[in-house]
Amino acid sequence: MTQFFKKVTQNLPTFLTALALAITIWIMAVNATDPVDKRTYPEGIPLEVVGLDSDLVVTNELPAEVIVSLSAPTSLWQTLIDSPDLIHASIDLTGFKEGTHDVSIHVEVDAKPVKVETIGPADQQVIVEPLYSKYLPIQLMQPSQPAVGYEAGEPVLSYSYATVSGPSSLISEITEIRAIVDVSQANQDIDLNIPLIAYDENGIPVENVTIDPAQIHVNLPITQRGGYRNVIVIPVVIGQPASGYQLTNKSVSPLTVTLYSSDPTIVNELPGYVETQPLNINGANADITESLPLNLPAGVSIVGESTIRISITVSPIEGTITLNNSMIQLLGLNPEYTVNISPEFVEVILSGPLPTLDDLNASDVRVILDLTDLQPGTYQLNPRVEVNIPGLLVESIQPETVEVIINIPPTATPES
Secondary structure: EEEEEEEEEEEEEHHHHHHHHHHHHHHHHHHHOOOOOEEEOOEEEEEEEEEOOOOEEEEOOOOOEEEEEEEHHHHHHHHEEEEEEEEEEEEOOOOOOOEEEEEEEEEOOOOOOOOEEEEOEEEEEEEEEEEEEEEEEEEEOOOOOOOEEEEEEOEEEEEOEEEEEEEEOOOOOOOOEEEEOOOOOOOEEEEEEEEEEEEEEOOEEEEOOOEOOOOEEEOOOEEEEEOOEEEEOOOOOEEOOOOEEEEEEEEEOOOOOEEOOOOOOHHHOOOOOEOOOOOOOOOOOOOOOEEEOOOOOOOOOHHHHHOOOOOOEEEOOOEEEEEEEEEEEEEOOOOOOOOEEOOOEEEEEEEHHHHHHHHOOHHHHHEEEEEEOOOEEEEEOOOOOOOOOOOOOEEEEEEOOOOOEEOOOOOOOOOO
Protein backbone atom coordinates (compact mmCIF):
# COMPACT_ATOMS: atom_id res chain seq x y z
CA MET A 1 0.00 0.00 0.00
CA THR A 2 2.86 2.32 0.92
CA GLN A 3 4.47 1.71 -2.43
CA PHE A 4 1.16 2.48 -4.17
CA PHE A 5 0.82 5.89 -2.51
CA LYS A 6 4.48 6.53 -3.16
CA LYS A 7 3.99 5.75 -6.83
CA VAL A 8 0.88 7.97 -7.05
CA THR A 9 2.74 10.79 -5.34
CA GLN A 10 5.60 10.50 -7.78
CA ASN A 11 3.23 10.60 -10.79
CA LEU A 12 0.88 13.35 -9.44
CA PRO A 13 2.66 16.27 -11.18
CA THR A 14 2.47 14.42 -14.46
CA PHE A 15 -1.22 13.66 -13.91
CA LEU A 16 -2.07 17.26 -13.05
CA THR A 17 -0.18 18.53 -16.06
CA ALA A 18 -2.05 16.12 -18.31
CA LEU A 19 -5.39 17.16 -16.78
CA ALA A 20 -4.67 20.86 -17.25
CA LEU A 21 -3.62 20.19 -20.80
CA ALA A 22 -6.81 18.24 -21.48
CA ILE A 23 -8.98 21.01 -20.04
CA THR A 24 -7.13 23.60 -22.11
CA ILE A 25 -7.60 21.56 -25.25
CA TRP A 26 -11.31 21.11 -24.43
CA ILE A 27 -11.79 24.86 -23.87
CA MET A 28 -9.99 25.62 -27.12
CA ALA A 29 -12.20 23.13 -28.95
CA VAL A 30 -15.38 24.60 -27.47
CA ASN A 31 -14.27 28.14 -28.34
CA ALA A 32 -13.47 27.06 -31.83
CA THR A 33 -16.95 25.64 -32.42
CA ASP A 34 -18.98 28.07 -30.22
CA PRO A 35 -16.88 31.20 -29.60
CA VAL A 36 -17.75 33.76 -26.92
CA ASP A 37 -19.37 36.84 -28.40
CA LYS A 38 -19.44 40.22 -26.62
CA ARG A 39 -22.41 42.41 -27.60
CA THR A 40 -24.59 45.22 -26.34
CA TYR A 41 -28.03 43.82 -25.56
CA PRO A 42 -30.45 45.24 -28.17
CA GLU A 43 -33.10 46.30 -25.64
CA GLY A 44 -32.99 48.31 -22.43
CA ILE A 45 -33.42 46.30 -19.23
CA PRO A 46 -36.15 47.65 -16.88
CA LEU A 47 -34.67 48.97 -13.63
CA GLU A 48 -36.35 47.78 -10.43
CA VAL A 49 -36.00 49.20 -6.90
CA VAL A 50 -35.93 46.49 -4.23
CA GLY A 51 -35.56 46.32 -0.48
CA LEU A 52 -36.80 49.84 0.34
CA ASP A 53 -38.51 50.17 3.70
CA SER A 54 -42.31 50.59 3.35
CA ASP A 55 -42.28 53.90 5.23
CA LEU A 56 -39.75 55.43 2.81
CA VAL A 57 -40.04 56.58 -0.79
CA VAL A 58 -37.59 57.48 -3.58
CA THR A 59 -38.21 61.10 -4.60
CA ASN A 60 -35.77 61.64 -7.47
CA GLU A 61 -36.32 60.32 -10.96
CA LEU A 62 -34.51 57.08 -11.71
CA PRO A 63 -33.79 55.75 -15.19
CA ALA A 64 -36.56 53.46 -16.38
CA GLU A 65 -34.05 51.04 -17.89
CA VAL A 66 -30.33 50.40 -18.27
CA ILE A 67 -28.17 49.32 -21.20
CA VAL A 68 -25.94 46.29 -20.68
CA SER A 69 -23.27 44.52 -22.70
CA LEU A 70 -22.79 40.80 -22.19
CA SER A 71 -20.31 38.08 -23.11
CA ALA A 72 -21.93 34.77 -24.01
CA PRO A 73 -21.39 31.87 -26.40
CA THR A 74 -22.71 32.61 -29.85
CA SER A 75 -25.25 29.78 -29.57
CA LEU A 76 -26.75 31.36 -26.43
CA TRP A 77 -27.30 34.88 -27.80
CA GLN A 78 -30.50 34.11 -29.67
CA THR A 79 -32.01 32.67 -26.47
CA LEU A 80 -31.07 35.84 -24.59
CA ILE A 81 -32.61 38.04 -27.29
CA ASP A 82 -35.82 35.99 -27.43
CA SER A 83 -36.17 35.95 -23.62
CA PRO A 84 -35.48 39.42 -22.16
CA ASP A 85 -37.02 38.28 -18.85
CA LEU A 86 -33.81 36.30 -18.25
CA ILE A 87 -31.99 39.58 -17.51
CA HIS A 88 -32.75 41.61 -14.37
CA ALA A 89 -31.50 45.06 -13.34
CA SER A 90 -32.08 46.36 -9.82
CA ILE A 91 -31.09 48.86 -7.16
CA ASP A 92 -31.05 47.27 -3.72
CA LEU A 93 -32.00 49.78 -1.01
CA THR A 94 -32.21 47.30 1.86
CA GLY A 95 -31.41 49.05 5.14
CA PHE A 96 -31.19 52.52 3.60
CA LYS A 97 -32.41 55.49 5.64
CA GLU A 98 -33.57 59.01 4.76
CA GLY A 99 -30.99 60.95 2.74
CA THR A 100 -29.03 60.99 -0.50
CA HIS A 101 -27.16 57.82 -1.48
CA ASP A 102 -24.93 56.68 -4.34
CA VAL A 103 -25.94 53.15 -5.25
CA SER A 104 -24.54 50.66 -7.75
CA ILE A 105 -26.91 49.07 -10.24
CA HIS A 106 -26.82 45.29 -10.19
CA VAL A 107 -27.55 43.09 -13.22
CA GLU A 108 -28.20 39.33 -13.05
CA VAL A 109 -28.65 36.90 -15.94
CA ASP A 110 -30.61 33.66 -15.45
CA ALA A 111 -28.52 31.80 -18.03
CA LYS A 112 -25.03 30.29 -17.97
CA PRO A 113 -22.37 30.92 -19.01
CA VAL A 114 -23.00 34.66 -19.38
CA LYS A 115 -20.81 37.48 -18.09
CA VAL A 116 -22.00 41.04 -17.54
CA GLU A 117 -19.38 43.29 -19.11
CA THR A 118 -20.76 46.84 -18.72
CA ILE A 119 -23.85 48.54 -17.27
CA GLY A 120 -25.00 51.98 -18.33
CA PRO A 121 -25.41 53.75 -16.03
CA ALA A 122 -23.47 51.66 -13.52
CA ASP A 123 -24.24 53.91 -10.52
CA GLN A 124 -27.19 56.06 -9.57
CA GLN A 125 -27.85 58.74 -6.99
CA VAL A 126 -30.97 57.97 -4.96
CA ILE A 127 -32.81 60.43 -2.70
CA VAL A 128 -34.89 58.75 -0.02
CA GLU A 129 -37.54 60.56 2.02
CA PRO A 130 -40.07 59.47 4.62
CA LEU A 131 -43.49 58.48 3.23
CA TYR A 132 -46.21 60.67 4.76
CA SER A 133 -49.99 60.72 4.40
CA LYS A 134 -52.77 63.28 4.84
CA TYR A 135 -56.48 62.69 5.29
CA LEU A 136 -58.33 65.61 3.70
CA PRO A 137 -61.92 66.46 2.76
CA ILE A 138 -62.79 66.39 -0.94
CA GLN A 139 -63.75 69.76 -2.41
CA LEU A 140 -66.14 69.57 -5.40
CA MET A 141 -65.37 72.43 -7.77
CA GLN A 142 -67.75 73.75 -10.44
CA PRO A 143 -65.84 76.32 -12.54
CA SER A 144 -68.61 76.58 -15.16
CA GLN A 145 -72.36 77.21 -15.26
CA PRO A 146 -75.26 75.09 -16.53
CA ALA A 147 -77.25 76.11 -19.60
CA VAL A 148 -79.27 79.31 -19.38
CA GLY A 149 -82.37 78.75 -17.30
CA TYR A 150 -80.87 75.81 -15.38
CA GLU A 151 -79.25 75.51 -11.98
CA ALA A 152 -77.18 72.88 -10.21
CA GLY A 153 -78.55 71.23 -7.07
CA GLU A 154 -76.76 69.62 -4.14
CA PRO A 155 -74.14 67.11 -5.28
CA VAL A 156 -73.92 63.57 -3.92
CA LEU A 157 -70.35 62.17 -3.65
CA SER A 158 -69.39 58.54 -3.23
CA TYR A 159 -66.59 59.64 -0.83
CA SER A 160 -66.22 62.77 1.28
CA TYR A 161 -62.56 62.31 2.30
CA ALA A 162 -59.42 60.98 0.61
CA THR A 163 -55.91 60.03 1.72
CA VAL A 164 -52.96 61.51 -0.16
CA SER A 165 -49.57 59.80 0.29
CA GLY A 166 -46.08 60.64 -0.90
CA PRO A 167 -42.73 62.16 0.08
CA SER A 168 -42.82 64.40 3.14
CA SER A 169 -41.57 67.38 1.10
CA LEU A 170 -44.60 67.14 -1.23
CA ILE A 171 -47.23 66.17 1.31
CA SER A 172 -46.36 69.22 3.40
CA GLU A 173 -47.31 71.44 0.43
CA ILE A 174 -50.77 69.91 -0.11
CA THR A 175 -53.68 71.85 1.36
CA GLU A 176 -56.64 70.58 -0.64
CA ILE A 177 -58.00 67.66 -2.65
CA ARG A 178 -60.37 68.64 -5.43
CA ALA A 179 -62.82 66.96 -7.78
CA ILE A 180 -63.60 69.26 -10.71
CA VAL A 181 -66.94 68.74 -12.46
CA ASP A 182 -67.72 70.48 -15.74
CA VAL A 183 -71.35 71.66 -15.80
CA SER A 184 -70.91 73.93 -18.82
CA GLN A 185 -74.22 74.18 -20.73
CA ALA A 186 -75.61 71.19 -18.82
CA ASN A 187 -79.38 70.79 -19.02
CA GLN A 188 -79.69 67.35 -17.44
CA ASP A 189 -78.37 65.55 -14.36
CA ILE A 190 -74.64 64.82 -14.25
CA ASP A 191 -73.72 61.28 -13.22
CA LEU A 192 -70.04 60.36 -13.72
CA ASN A 193 -66.67 59.44 -12.21
CA ILE A 194 -64.24 62.29 -11.58
CA PRO A 195 -60.49 61.97 -10.82
CA LEU A 196 -59.12 63.55 -7.65
CA ILE A 197 -56.25 66.06 -7.78
CA ALA A 198 -54.09 67.41 -4.94
CA TYR A 199 -53.38 71.18 -4.79
CA ASP A 200 -51.07 73.42 -2.79
CA GLU A 201 -52.06 76.68 -1.11
CA ASN A 202 -51.54 78.58 -4.39
CA GLY A 203 -53.96 76.37 -6.29
CA ILE A 204 -51.19 74.58 -8.20
CA PRO A 205 -51.55 70.79 -8.70
CA VAL A 206 -49.03 68.68 -6.76
CA GLU A 207 -47.79 65.73 -8.80
CA ASN A 208 -45.98 62.48 -7.89
CA VAL A 209 -48.32 61.71 -4.99
CA THR A 210 -50.90 58.95 -4.57
CA ILE A 211 -54.55 59.65 -3.76
CA ASP A 212 -56.82 56.97 -2.37
CA PRO A 213 -59.42 56.72 -3.80
CA ALA A 214 -58.09 57.95 -7.14
CA GLN A 215 -61.58 59.02 -8.30
CA ILE A 216 -65.07 59.49 -6.92
CA HIS A 217 -68.56 59.12 -8.33
CA VAL A 218 -70.56 62.36 -8.49
CA ASN A 219 -74.29 62.77 -8.99
CA LEU A 220 -75.25 66.39 -9.55
CA PRO A 221 -78.92 67.23 -10.23
CA ILE A 222 -79.53 69.90 -12.89
CA THR A 223 -82.99 71.48 -12.80
CA GLN A 224 -84.71 74.16 -14.83
CA ARG A 225 -85.51 77.41 -13.09
CA GLY A 226 -89.05 78.68 -12.81
CA GLY A 227 -90.17 80.75 -15.79
CA TYR A 228 -87.83 78.93 -18.19
CA ARG A 229 -88.78 76.14 -20.56
CA ASN A 230 -87.17 74.29 -23.46
CA VAL A 231 -89.46 73.77 -26.46
CA ILE A 232 -88.96 72.43 -29.97
CA VAL A 233 -89.20 74.67 -33.03
CA ILE A 234 -91.64 73.91 -35.86
CA PRO A 235 -91.11 75.75 -39.17
CA VAL A 236 -94.29 77.11 -40.79
CA VAL A 237 -94.31 77.07 -44.61
CA ILE A 238 -97.09 78.48 -46.80
CA GLY A 239 -97.63 78.55 -50.57
CA GLN A 240 -96.80 76.03 -53.26
CA PRO A 241 -93.63 75.57 -55.32
CA ALA A 242 -93.63 76.26 -59.04
CA SER A 243 -95.39 73.86 -61.37
CA GLY A 244 -93.42 70.64 -61.71
CA TYR A 245 -91.66 71.14 -58.33
CA GLN A 246 -92.34 69.83 -54.84
CA LEU A 247 -91.28 70.54 -51.27
CA THR A 248 -89.04 67.62 -50.24
CA ASN A 249 -87.51 68.78 -46.95
CA LYS A 250 -87.63 71.54 -44.35
CA SER A 251 -85.39 72.00 -41.34
CA VAL A 252 -84.68 74.56 -38.63
CA SER A 253 -81.65 75.59 -36.60
CA PRO A 254 -81.64 75.44 -33.65
CA LEU A 255 -84.00 72.52 -33.16
CA THR A 256 -84.93 73.67 -29.65
CA VAL A 257 -84.99 77.03 -27.88
CA THR A 258 -85.27 78.21 -24.31
CA LEU A 259 -88.20 80.50 -23.56
CA TYR A 260 -88.67 82.73 -20.54
CA SER A 261 -91.55 84.51 -18.91
CA SER A 262 -91.75 86.34 -15.64
CA ASP A 263 -95.03 84.46 -15.22
CA PRO A 264 -94.08 80.75 -15.11
CA THR A 265 -97.68 79.78 -15.77
CA ILE A 266 -97.49 81.11 -19.33
CA VAL A 267 -94.52 78.98 -20.41
CA ASN A 268 -95.81 75.95 -18.53
CA GLU A 269 -99.04 76.10 -20.54
CA LEU A 270 -97.25 76.07 -23.90
CA PRO A 271 -97.81 72.84 -25.89
CA GLY A 272 -94.11 71.91 -25.92
CA TYR A 273 -93.36 73.59 -29.23
CA VAL A 274 -93.31 77.03 -30.80
CA GLU A 275 -93.83 77.94 -34.46
CA THR A 276 -91.89 80.30 -36.68
CA GLN A 277 -93.41 83.16 -38.60
CA PRO A 278 -94.62 81.73 -41.96
CA LEU A 279 -92.21 81.34 -44.88
CA ASN A 280 -93.87 81.81 -48.27
CA ILE A 281 -92.47 79.44 -50.92
CA ASN A 282 -95.07 80.22 -53.58
CA GLY A 283 -93.55 79.70 -57.06
CA ALA A 284 -90.20 78.44 -55.69
CA ASN A 285 -88.12 76.31 -58.05
CA ALA A 286 -84.91 76.23 -55.97
CA ASP A 287 -83.83 75.72 -52.36
CA ILE A 288 -84.56 78.55 -49.87
CA THR A 289 -82.75 79.50 -46.65
CA GLU A 290 -84.03 82.36 -44.48
CA SER A 291 -83.96 83.59 -40.89
CA LEU A 292 -87.37 84.25 -39.36
CA PRO A 293 -88.59 85.24 -35.90
CA LEU A 294 -90.67 82.95 -33.71
CA ASN A 295 -94.39 83.39 -33.25
CA LEU A 296 -94.34 83.90 -29.49
CA PRO A 297 -97.30 84.56 -27.20
CA ALA A 298 -97.44 87.80 -25.24
CA GLY A 299 -95.19 87.88 -22.19
CA VAL A 300 -92.79 85.23 -23.53
CA SER A 301 -89.30 85.88 -24.89
CA ILE A 302 -86.59 83.70 -26.32
CA VAL A 303 -83.30 83.32 -24.46
CA GLY A 304 -80.41 83.99 -26.82
CA GLU A 305 -80.68 84.45 -30.59
CA SER A 306 -84.17 85.64 -31.46
CA THR A 307 -84.34 84.39 -35.07
CA ILE A 308 -84.50 80.87 -36.44
CA ARG A 309 -82.76 79.70 -39.59
CA ILE A 310 -85.12 77.78 -41.88
CA SER A 311 -83.88 75.68 -44.81
CA ILE A 312 -86.33 74.52 -47.48
CA THR A 313 -85.48 71.95 -50.18
CA VAL A 314 -87.49 72.22 -53.42
CA SER A 315 -86.98 69.47 -55.97
CA PRO A 316 -88.41 68.81 -59.42
CA ILE A 317 -91.22 66.27 -59.48
CA GLU A 318 -90.13 63.09 -61.22
CA GLY A 319 -92.24 61.75 -64.07
CA THR A 320 -92.09 59.68 -67.24
CA ILE A 321 -92.82 60.24 -70.91
CA THR A 322 -93.34 57.75 -73.74
CA LEU A 323 -92.01 58.51 -77.21
CA ASN A 324 -93.89 56.40 -79.74
CA ASN A 325 -92.64 55.67 -83.26
CA SER A 326 -89.05 56.76 -82.69
CA MET A 327 -87.25 56.08 -85.96
CA ILE A 328 -84.11 54.00 -85.86
CA GLN A 329 -81.08 55.74 -87.33
CA LEU A 330 -78.39 53.59 -88.95
CA LEU A 331 -74.67 54.11 -88.55
CA GLY A 332 -71.75 52.46 -90.30
CA LEU A 333 -73.57 50.53 -93.05
CA ASN A 334 -71.36 49.62 -95.99
CA PRO A 335 -72.67 51.77 -98.89
CA GLU A 336 -72.50 48.76 -101.23
CA TYR A 337 -75.13 46.96 -99.11
CA THR A 338 -78.85 47.37 -98.60
CA VAL A 339 -80.66 46.76 -95.32
CA ASN A 340 -84.12 45.88 -94.07
CA ILE A 341 -85.04 46.60 -90.44
CA SER A 342 -88.03 45.14 -88.65
CA PRO A 343 -89.54 47.06 -87.00
CA GLU A 344 -88.32 50.43 -88.24
CA PHE A 345 -89.76 52.31 -85.26
CA VAL A 346 -89.50 51.66 -81.52
CA GLU A 347 -91.09 52.99 -78.32
CA VAL A 348 -88.84 54.82 -75.83
CA ILE A 349 -89.80 55.57 -72.20
CA LEU A 350 -87.83 58.32 -70.42
CA SER A 351 -87.97 59.46 -66.79
CA GLY A 352 -86.78 62.63 -65.10
CA PRO A 353 -87.91 65.98 -63.67
CA LEU A 354 -91.27 67.10 -65.04
CA PRO A 355 -90.02 70.56 -66.10
CA THR A 356 -87.30 68.90 -68.15
CA LEU A 357 -89.70 66.39 -69.68
CA ASP A 358 -92.09 69.22 -70.60
CA ASP A 359 -89.35 70.93 -72.60
CA LEU A 360 -88.29 67.74 -74.41
CA ASN A 361 -88.32 67.76 -78.24
CA ALA A 362 -88.28 64.72 -80.49
CA SER A 363 -84.95 65.87 -81.91
CA ASP A 364 -83.38 65.59 -78.45
CA VAL A 365 -83.70 61.79 -78.56
CA ARG A 366 -81.94 59.52 -81.07
CA VAL A 367 -82.34 55.74 -81.45
CA ILE A 368 -79.17 54.42 -83.06
CA LEU A 369 -78.26 51.08 -84.57
CA ASP A 370 -74.57 50.60 -85.30
CA LEU A 371 -73.91 48.37 -88.36
CA THR A 372 -70.20 49.06 -88.64
CA ASP A 373 -68.21 46.13 -90.16
CA LEU A 374 -71.28 43.92 -90.46
CA GLN A 375 -71.35 41.61 -93.49
CA PRO A 376 -74.45 40.49 -95.39
CA GLY A 377 -76.68 38.32 -93.30
CA THR A 378 -79.48 38.35 -90.75
CA TYR A 379 -78.86 39.78 -87.27
CA GLN A 380 -80.73 40.37 -84.02
CA LEU A 381 -79.39 43.68 -82.70
CA ASN A 382 -80.11 46.01 -79.77
CA PRO A 383 -80.41 49.70 -80.65
CA ARG A 384 -79.18 52.31 -78.17
CA VAL A 385 -80.82 55.56 -77.12
CA GLU A 386 -78.96 58.87 -76.87
CA VAL A 387 -80.58 61.80 -75.01
CA ASN A 388 -79.08 65.26 -75.46
CA ILE A 389 -80.66 66.67 -72.26
CA PRO A 390 -78.94 65.84 -68.95
CA GLY A 391 -81.01 64.59 -66.06
CA LEU A 392 -83.16 62.23 -68.10
CA LEU A 393 -82.97 58.46 -67.72
CA VAL A 394 -83.87 55.86 -70.34
CA GLU A 395 -86.25 53.48 -68.60
CA SER A 396 -86.91 51.11 -71.51
CA ILE A 397 -86.97 50.63 -75.26
CA GLN A 398 -89.53 48.37 -76.96
CA PRO A 399 -88.78 46.17 -78.62
CA GLU A 400 -85.30 45.78 -77.15
CA THR A 401 -84.13 43.79 -80.18
CA VAL A 402 -84.79 44.37 -83.90
CA GLU A 403 -84.15 42.16 -86.89
CA VAL A 404 -81.60 43.44 -89.40
CA ILE A 405 -81.14 41.86 -92.83
CA ILE A 406 -78.14 43.07 -94.83
CA ASN A 407 -78.10 42.25 -98.56
CA ILE A 408 -75.87 42.71 -101.58
CA PRO A 409 -77.90 44.38 -104.37
CA PRO A 410 -78.24 42.21 -107.53
CA THR A 411 -75.97 43.23 -110.41
CA ALA A 412 -77.94 45.02 -113.18
CA THR A 413 -78.25 43.03 -116.50
CA PRO A 414 -77.62 45.11 -119.72
CA GLU A 415 -80.41 45.10 -122.36
CA SER A 416 -79.81 42.98 -125.45
